[in-house]
Amino acid sequence: MKKRIVVFPGDGIGPEVVGQAKKVLVRAAEMGSLALDVQEFPIGGASIDIFGVPLKEEYLKVAKRADAVLLGAVGGPKWDVVEPSIRPEQALLALRKGLKTYANLRPARPYSALLKASTLKEEVVKDVDILVVRELTGGIYFGRPRGIKDGKKGYNTLVYDRKEIERIARKAFDLAMLRKKHVTSVDKANILETSMLWREVVKEVAAGYPAIRLDHMYVDNCAMQIIRSPGQFDVILTDNMFGDILSDEASMLTGSLGMLPSASIGDKKGLFEPIHGSAPDIAGKGIANPIATIASVAMMLEYSFSRVDLSALIEEAIQEVLQDGLRTKDIDDGSGDVVSTERMGEEIVKRFEHRASQRGIGNVGKTK
Numbered sequence: 518m519k520k521r522i523v524v525f526p527g528d529g530i531g532p533e534v535v536g537q538a539k540k541v542l543v544r545a546a547e548m549g550s551l552a553l554d555v556q557e558f559p560i561g562g563a564s565i566d567i568f569g570v571p572l573k574e575e576y577l578k579v580a581k582r583a584d585a586v587l588l589g590a591v592g593g594p595k596w597d598v599v600e601p602s603i604r605p606e607q608a609l610l611a612l613r614k615g616l617k618t619y620a621n622l623r624p625a626r627p628y629s630a631l632l633k634a635s636t637l638k639e640e641v642v643k644d645v646d647i648l649v650v651r652e653l654t655g656g657i658y659f660g661r662p663r664g665i666k667d668g669k670k671g672y673n674t675l676v677y678d679r680k681e682i683e684r685i686a687r688k689a690f691d692l693a694m695l696r697k698k699h700v701t702s703v704d705k706a707n708i709l710e711t712s713m714l715w716r717e718v719v720k721e722v723a724a725g726y727p728a729i730r731l732d733h734m735y736v737d738n739c740a741m742q743i744i745r746s747p748g749q750f751d752v753i754l755t756d757n758m759f760g761d762i763l764s765d766e767a768s769m770l771t772g773s774l775g776m777l778p779s780a781s782i783g784d785k786k787g788l789f790e791p792i793h794g795s796a797p798d799i800a801g802k803g804i805a806n807p808i809a810t811i812a813s814v815a816m817m818l819e820y821s822f823s824r825v826d827l828s829a830l831i832e833e834a835i836q837e838v839l840q841d842g843l844r845t846k847d848i849d850d851g852s853g854d855v856v857s858t859e860r861m862g863e864e865i866v867k868r869f870e871h872r873a874s875q876r877g878i879g880n881v882g883k884t885k
């Protein structure tokens with residue numbers, strides 16, 4: 518049966534990077550005999566321009582029926598003036614909530630060829646392999662009441678219930694079991710009641726995973742430790758807002774926001790997107806780094822379709838282009854050739870094809 522994939526390219530560099538990621542996805546599917554049905558819809562500012570809303574209800578419904586969703590990025594200065602409730606970013610929240618993708622997985626693992634592109638010393642980042650597991654559908658980004666009162670007072674609400682904490686903790690522990698079996702739960706339990714409950718529930722869940730080493734860390738300390746000695750972390754488990762900030766920080770260990778993929782998963786659905794935004798400063802120039810989005814496709818193949826064979830080949834193809842000295846501008850360390858978004862995508866496809874045929878993966882089926 519065909520796997521239904523919905524693609525939302527979005528705004529700014531979104532369509533540029535998604536264009537390359539789609540090439541990789543389609544080729545991987547063809548060679549790996551994975552039948553796909555791919556549909557594409559506008560989201561964010563692009564959707565506001567056409568329909569006046571950041572995400573049409575009808576497209577959200579199609580996304581809910583799909584097996585996986587690939588997203589570029591949304592937003593940009595053009596839409597900064599629109600009313601907050603229909604800003605482009607609201608589409609992301611609606612999608613995450615609608616798909617019930619409550620766990621956001623953000624790996625931060627520097628590519629060896631790029632160690633010099635990190636702003637940190639090579640010896641600090643070389644062995645880093647962090648998976649940030651961020652709660653995605655609760656916390657302060659969704660809490661009510663929220664608003665701005667009479668232009669004088671802005672307020673948001675931070676709420677977590679036991680069930681929300683329990684299911685994200687379980688996800689983090691399950692993933693840690695496949696890794697180094699170490700979870701650092703990050704909170705602000707010295708100040709926030711939600712964090713006190715968070716800590717209590719995480720401890721309870723941990724009791725069912727005796728093989729896991731669990732630490733608790735305050736978020737301010739964690740922000741410092743990620744820079745000071747990132748090698749100490751395996752899985753970082755944290756809430757929505759802390760995870761948003763810490764995963765961007767962790768991304769800098771790898772040299773550029775343009776390198777980091779993410780998977781948002783629930784019990785059934787998966788939403789895959791780079792962690793970066795729409796980068797309006799470089800949109801339309803053909804210089805955006807498509808690797809984060811291509812690596813998000815690799816995560817889709819692994820988490821939604823259990824095709825670790827194909828996702829590993831994509832990862833290898835990315836490693837190889839970097840080792841061969843190909844760089845987009847954001848990761849230019851002076852050691853290789855600076856190439857366009859499109860060329861980077863094409864070179865990754867070529868190396869994927871080569872590796873796939875070497876391993877005997879090469880049945881050419883047609884996708885729609």
Ligand code: NAD
Nearest residue numbers: 590591592593774775793794795796797798799805806847
């Ligand atoms: P950003 O991630 O778009 O850009 C930050 C910096 O990183 C910029 O200098 C940009 O050029 C660079 N950068 C990001 N991705 C890159 C890539 N693939 N290749 C090369 N360089 C890259 O963050 P921002 O500037 O804070 O936000 C811009 C817009 O994106 C805003 O409207 C914001 O709301 C939106 N945004 C959307 C998402 C999303 O769709 N998931 C996430 C974050 C920000």
